[in-house]
Amino acid sequence: xxxxxxxxxxxxxxxxxxxxxxxxxxxxxxxxxxxxxxxxxxxxxxxxxxxxxxxxxxxxxxxxxxxxxxxxxxxxxxxxxxxxxxxxxxxxxxxxxxxxxxxxxxxxxxxxxxxxxxxxxxxxxxxxxxxxxxxxxxxxxxxxxxxxxxxxxxxxxxxxxxxxxxxxxxxxxxxxxxxxxxxxxxx
Numbered sequence: 001x002x003x004x005x006x007x008x009x010x011x012x013x014x015x016x017x018x019x020x021x022x023x024x025x026x027x028x029x030x031x032x033x034x035x036x037x038x039x040x041x042x043x044x045x046x047x048x049x050x051x052x053x054x055x056x057x058x059x060x061x062x063x064x065x066x067x068x069x070x071x072x073x074x075x076x077x078x079x080x081x082x083x084x085x086x087x088x089x090x091x092x093x094x095x096x097x098x099x100x101x102x103x104x105x106x107x108x109x110x111x112x113x114x115x116x117x118x119x120x121x122x123x124x125x126x127x128x129x130x131x132x133x134x135x136x137x138x139x140x141x142x143x144x145x146x147x148x149x150x151x152x153x154x155x156x157x158x159x160x161x162x163x164x165x166x167x168x169x170x171x172x173x174x175x176x177x178x179x180x181x182x183x184x185x186x187x
Contacts, residue, residue: 033075041158074160
């Protein structure tokens with residue numbers, strides 16, 4: 001950890017206090033995603049056992065699992081962002097930090113702002129599709145065999161996008177003020 005104000009902990013990512021009320025909400029959404037992963041694992045195992053040992057596969061497991069992946073990712077995005085664990089490549093930031101630590105802070109702020117803008121744009125674009133699926137009772141699957149409504153999956157994409165944008169926006173003040181990161185290092 002480096003406590004020099006001209007150096008920042010590049011491994012920590014955008015800071016958001018772990019006890020921040022929104023971080024608690026972000027963590028709840030991530031926990032729902034984690035439980036969902038566990039449920040899909042059980043469903044896939046049951047399908048494999050049913051298919052191979054009982055000659056009774058569970059219809060629609062592959063389709064439901066495929067749709068679930070996107071929903072789970074968007075449920076867990078905000079928690080990853082707020083805790084500074086969002087996957088990123090920082091090789092350029094490490095090079096820049098040697099020459100101009102302040103430029104690294106500026107890039108972090110710019111990235112957080114642009115990322116929030118991207119996620120808000122995604123939510124804006126996805127909203128009409130969610131409304132259409134809600135109003136038209138749109139389903140995926142095979143009619144008469146298995147049918148799952150699409151609106152929950154599209155709604156989670158909208159909610160996850162808004163939460164991810166909010167997580168990035170909540171990180172901006174700490175980045176601008178050079179507040180301590182989650183891991184305790186100064187920016």
